[in-house]
Amino acid sequence: VLRRFHSSPVCPKSRPVPTEFTNQDGKKRDTSLVTHDDLFERVAQDVKTKATFNKVVDLFIKADVRRRGHVEFIYAALKKMPEFGVERDLAVYNKLLDVFPKEVFVPRNFIQRMFNHYPRQQECGVQLLEQMENYGVMPNIETKVLLVQIFGEKSHPMRKYQRIMYWFPRFKHLNPFPIPKELPEDPVDLASFSLTRIANDRDAKVTVYQLPCTDITESGEEITIPHIVGIQSPSQIEQLAQHNPSRPVFVEGPFPLYLRKKCVYYYILRADPIPADEKVEEPYDPERCLDYPLQLDLDLDRDLGDEESFDVEDLDEGPVFAMCMTSQGDQATLNQWISGLQQNNPVLGQVPTLFRLEAGPKELQGTAETESGHHYGSDSATQREERQPEENPDIITEEEPRRSQGMKL
Amino acid sequence: AEVFPYPEIGNEEVEEISQLVAPVEKFFNEEVDSAKIDREAKIPPETLNGLKELGLFGIMVPEEYGGLGLSNTMYARLAEIISLDGSIAVTLAAHQAIGLKGILIAGNEAQKQKYLPKLASGEHIAAFCLTEPGSGSDAASIQTRATLSEDGKHYLINGSKFWISNGNMADIMTVFARTEVVVNGEKKDKISAFIVERAFGGITSGKPEDKLGIRGSNTCEVSFDNVPVPVENVIGEIGGGFKVAMNILNSGRFSMGSSSAGMIKKLIEMTSEYAATRKQFNKSLAEFGMIQEKFALMAINAFVMESMAYLTAGMMDRPGLPDCSLEAAMVKVFSSEGGWICVSEALQVLGGLGYTKNYPYERYVRDCRILPIFEGTNEILRMYIALTGMQYAGKVLTGKIKEMKKGNIGLALGMVGKKLRNSLGGSVDLGLTGKDGVVHPSLAESAKKLEQNVTLFGFTVESMLYRYGKTIVDEQLILKRVADVLINLYAMTAVLSRASRSISIGLRNHDHEVLLTNTFCSEAFFKNNYLMAQLQKHSPENNDANIKKIAREVLENRAYVCSHPLERTY
Numbered sequence: 001v002l003r004r005f006h007s008s009p010v011c012p013k014s015r016p017v018p019t020e021f022t023n024q025d026g027k028k029r030d031t032s033l034v035t036h037d038d039l040f041e042r043v044a045q046d047v048k049t050k051a052t053f054n055k056v057v058d059l060f061i062k063a064d065v066r067r068r069g070h071v072e073f074i075y076a077a078l079k080k081m082p083e084f085g086v087e088r089d090l091a092v093y094n095k096l097l098d099v100f101p102k103e104v105f106v107p108r109n110f111i112q113r114m115f116n117h118y119p120r121q122q123e124c125g126v127q128l129l130e131q132m133e134n135y136g137v138m139p140n141i142e143t144k145v146l147l148v149q150i151f152g153e154k155s156h157p158m159r160k161y162q163r164i165m166y167w168f169p170r171f172k173h174l175n176p177f178p179i180p181k182e183l184p185e186d187p188v189d190l191a192s193f194s195l196t197r198i199a200n201d202r203d204a205k206v207t208v209y210q211l212p213c214t215d216i217t218e219s220g221e222e223i224t225i226p227h228i229v230g231i232q233s234p235s236q237i238e239q240l241a242q243h244n245p246s247r248p249v250f251v252e253g254p255f256p257l258y259l260r261k262k263c264v265y266y267y268i269l270r271a272d273p274i275p276a277d278e279k280v281e282e283p284y285d286p287e288r289c290l291d292y293p294l295q296l297d298l299d300l301d302r303d304l305g306d307e308e309s310f311d312v313e314d315l316d317e318g319p320v321f322a323m324c325m326t327s328q329g330d331q332a333t334l335n336q337w338i339s340g341l342q343q344n345n346p347v348l349g350q351v352p353t354l355f356r357l358e359a360g361p362k363e364l365q366g367t368a369e370t371e372s373g374h375h376y377g378s379d380s381a382t383q384r385e386e387r388q389p390e391e392n393p394d395i396i397t398e399e400e401p402r403r404s405q406g407m408k409l
Numbered sequence: 410a411e412v413f414p415y416p417e418i419g420n421e422e423v424e425e426i427s428q429l430v431a432p433v434e435k436f437f438n439e440e441v442d443s444a445k446i447d448r449e450a451k452i453p454p455e456t457l458n459g460l461k462e463l464g465l466f467g468i469m470v471p472e473e474y475g476g477l478g479l480s481n482t483m484y485a486r487l488a489e490i491i492s493l494d495g496s497i498a499v500t501l502a503a504h505q506a507i508g509l510k511g512i513l514i515a516g517n518e519a520q521k522q523k524y525l526p527k528l529a530s531g532e533h534i535a536a537f538c539l540t541e542p543g544s545g546s547d548a549a550s551i552q553t554r555a556t557l558s559e560d561g562k563h564y565l566i567n568g569s570k571f572w573i574s575n576g577n578m579a580d581i582m583t584v585f586a587r588t589e590v591v592v593n594g595e596k597k598d599k600i601s602a603f604i605v606e607r608a609f610g611g612i613t614s615g616k617p618e619d620k621l622g623i624r625g626s627n628t629c630e631v632s633f634d635n636v637p638v639p640v641e642n643v644i645g646e647i648g649g650g651f652k653v654a655m656n657i658l659n660s661g662r663f664s665m666g667s668s669s670a671g672m673i674k675k676l677i678e679m680t681s682e683y684a685a686t687r688k689q690f691n692k693s694l695a696e697f698g699m700i701q702e703k704f705a706l707m708a709i710n711a712f713v714m715e716s717m718a719y720l721t722a723g724m725m726d727r728p729g730l731p732d733c734s735l736e737a738a739m740v741k742v743f744s745s746e747g748g749w750i751c752v753s754e755a756l757q758v759l760g761g762l763g764y765t766k767n768y769p770y771e772r773y774v775r776d777c778r779i780l781p782i783f784e785g786t787n788e789i790l791r792m793y794i795a796l797t798g799m800q801y802a803g804k805v806l807t808g809k810i811k812e813m814k815k816g817n818i819g820l821a822l823g824m825v826g827k828k829l830r831n832s833l834g835g836s837v838d839l840g841l842t843g844k845d846g847v848v849h850p851s852l853a854e855s856a857k858k859l860e861q862n863v864t865l866f867g868f869t870v871e872s873m874l875y876r877y878g879k880t881i882v883d884e885q886l887i888l889k890r891v892a893d894v895l896i897n898l899y900a901m902t903a904v905l906s907r908a909s910r911s912i913s914i915g916l917r918n919h920d921h922e923v924l925l926t927n928t929f930c931s932e933a934f935f936k937n938n939y940l941m942a943q944l945q946k947h948s949p950e951n952n953d954a955n956i957k958k959i960a961r962e963v964l965e966n967r968a969y970v971c972s973h974p975l976e977r978t979y
Contacts, residue, residue, distance in 0.1 A: 138979055165979065168978075168979065169978035169979045170978075172978045172979075173972070173978070202967060285549065287548055287549075287599070287600070287651040288547065288548060288549045289546055289547060289548065290539075290546050290547075290548050290651070290654055290655065290658070291546050291658075291785055291789045291790065291792070291793050292789065292792040292793035292796050292797075293796055293797075293800065293882075294882065295879065295882060296796065296799060296800050296803060296879045296881070296882055301878040301879070301880070302876070302877055302878050302880045
């Protein structure tokens with residue numbers, strides 16, 4: 001064990017033991033030695049904010065000029081950051097970096113430079129930057145200045161910083177459909193945001209069919225009316241208008257959509273693809289265009305080398321006419337959605353609408369299982385069989401069978 | 410055989426024209442105040458009366474109905490002068506070239522007797538009503554309806570048309586509306602043409618549109634509210650309106666060539682005076698190379714436009730009513746674009762002075778901007794030119810291409826042999842030059858270039874049809890290049906034909922004509938080669954795929970896609 005010059009040899013500090021001791025109040029504490037975790041616990045019993053975190057760090061800095069045990073302190077602080085909610089805050093990281101004593105770890109001659117000067121501190125610095133990278137925090141010029149002052153130019157943390165600064169600007173605008181950091185809280189706003197994200201069509205219009213509210217009926221019961229937000233684009237309206245009334249349309253759902261950590265569910269209104277023999281093509285009208293012939297009267301087809309419209313992945317899965325999101329996905333609510341849609345698409349009044357709903361993530365009242373997916377295909381059959389034993393599933397356990405479904409298929 | 414020799418008109422006709430031309434020119438120079446017309450957005454009634462007295466309202470109407478009864482060539486000659494004032498030219502063109510052409514071409518005797526005399530004298534003004542807010546070239550989206558009344562004697566027209574020239578003043582309109590026709594037992598909607606008089610009632614005109622150029626011409630919206638039209642006023646037959654419309658539109662186009670040419674000639678006069686008198690650095694503007702280039706460009710354009718216009722007019726005047734719609738379209742495209750470029754350059758020569766309202770150049774620029782747009786936008790006409798050509802070529806080449814696709818070895822070897830011979834520099838001889846050639850020997854080089862272009866074009870068309878077949882209708886970028894090549898080829902032919910005639914007869918300044926011809930031909934030759942190189946398969950000059958991709962991304966975002974150059978990421 002190397003003796004450190006800048007700390008007293010009397011009491012070697014020990015690393016915090018990572019065992020979980022459940023206390024009376026269920027907090028994770030270790031009772032072996034008084035460690036730095038304690039500081040954090042003690043300072044903020046109830047409120048864990050940035051201010052309190054900063055207070056702890058300040059306490060440590062002021063306590064000792066020599067900053068004894070700063071490595072363990074920094075490790076503990078890094079572990080506690082998510083609890084305090086400051087893991088994405090660059091100022092806090094810079095403050096933590098400030099805990100390191102400056103100019104001590106900078107190598108001063110070629111031997112020091114050769115032999116990984118102060119490896120533990122360098123590793124700690126690298127771990128700090130690593131946590132920054134994991135949470136996607138872009139470091140600052142202040143970070144660089146701090147690192148240069150603390151570790152010197154050619155140190156491991158400096159190299160890590162350079163690597164971060166090479167890749168992070170490139171990664172910043174990679175996502176063609178970025179999700180804003182703060183998702184809207186209001187369920188109606190959230191629903192319209194996610195529906196526009198799914199539809200990805202500028203002409204699609206979002207309509208709120210119902211706003212959420214809680215009503216108290218005469219008998220004193222509380223009835224919550226869920227919000228219903230739907231989306232449809234003009235081309236979908238046209239397609240629906242041309243749909244053959246003798247063929248049914250299906251309301252399917254709920255399908256999950258993940259936005260960062262949030263999962264919302266949406267329902268779609270679709271129809272089966274038209275079989276090839278029934279496809280009607282508009283006959284060519286030679287008097288359509290006043291100036292030039294829209295179709296040439298030749299017998300020649302496109303050359304194989306220039307044939308660009310064939311794509312193996314291009315499958316005709318049937319048109320999707322509209323989508324909606326609601327907090328409560330039972331047949332009554334979805335019926336309301338359909339009747340709201342009917343205002344713009346009168347053909348829905350004559351077309352038979354079948355509901356193919358699966359058991360949603362929450363407890364459903366009056367589950368909609370009219371056409372509970374006999375013809376849905378191998379997909380929902382296996383899903384149904386797996387989910388039926390879980391009648392009142394929790395959200396967390398619900399997601400796992402779905403995920404494993406995805407991997408199996 | 411039709412283009413060489415250049416069409417001529419007889420001596421008597423030349424004299425007749427010069428007699429007609431003189432008073433018209435005098436009228437335009439003295440009594441027409443274009444600046445005032447432009448400012449007030451109205452043509453004063455005295456001017457209109459003057460035009461009526463000169464007989465300019467019925468140039469092509471036969472003499473038995475009271476018109477001047479002139480041929481297409483003479484119409485083109487008069488259009489050269491009329492074009493000095495854009496608004497008057499458009500008003501007259503809307504009246505005769507499209508307004509009363511319908512009655513002239515497709516009307517029956519009774520209709521002609523009834524309407525043409527008044528129209529020719531100018532007492533009634535005609536207009537052509539086809540465009541609607543939702544329908545420009547798409548005839549299927551015309552909403553105006555004509556329903557047969559109960560007694561079967563009248564049609565009631567309901568609907569509205571807009572951008573009708575002469576809409577406010579017109580008394581007689583050619584209106585296109587949908588009628589129900591029974592075809593093979595099925596009811597269909599087809600378009601029919603009707604002659605509608607304002608006196609029938611129910612016609613309201615909106616307010617005149619405030620336009621950028623041709624402000625004197627009256628353009629407005631016309632609405633029809635249950636207008637009764639007697640059954641006798643149907644032009645052609647019920648349901649035949651489409652053909653009538655096509656014939657009318659196709660025959661009115663060629664005059665644009667000569668009107669642009671006339672305008673450019675006048676501009677050259679005015680601009681060269683300025684260039685010769687203004688001095689900078691102790692040299693007059695005329696001695697600077699760039700200014701000289703502009704004048705050369707204007708001269709060449711005027712020359713080519715004149716040649717093409719009179720060639721087409723001459724072809725149309727041949728007995729038998731030949732269908733020159735393709736050539737007329739080519740004339741229109743070339744002259745509208747050439748006219749726009751030349752007028753811009755003329756304004757550029759004058760610099761700041763040209764930009765002010767004190768000089769007429771900015772009025773000419775504004776008037777010329779409408780040329781590529783009306784009478785069929787240039788894009789539509791390019792599609793027409795290319796597709797008509799492809800249709801004809803396709804019919805001829807279908808058999809051969811099918812054979813090639815099946816893999817007939819003999820044919821393939823023949824093609825390979827021909828290609829080798831061509832690329833190793835064999836000379837091409839289509840019979841234009843040489844002992845029996847129709848082209849004068851001093852133009853032999855240009856004629857050789859034309860021949861080379863034509864043969865290469867033939868090969869290119871064949872390979873296009875091989876690659877795309879009938880789906881070529883969707884490849885607009887390719888058809889645009891084909892159309893450009895065709896226009897250049899026609900221009901080269903017209904120019905060679907005219908120059909040969911000039912030399913052979915000994916017209917004044919024919920050596921200048923030879924110079925213009927050779928310059929134009931070498932430029933056009935180069936442009937054609939480049940266009941045809943772009944049409945080859947996987948050619949590096951062809952940027953079509955990239956262009957389509959850029960357009961797709963921009964249109965998806967409906968905005969400019971790139972991030973600002975000053976943005977930072979960290």
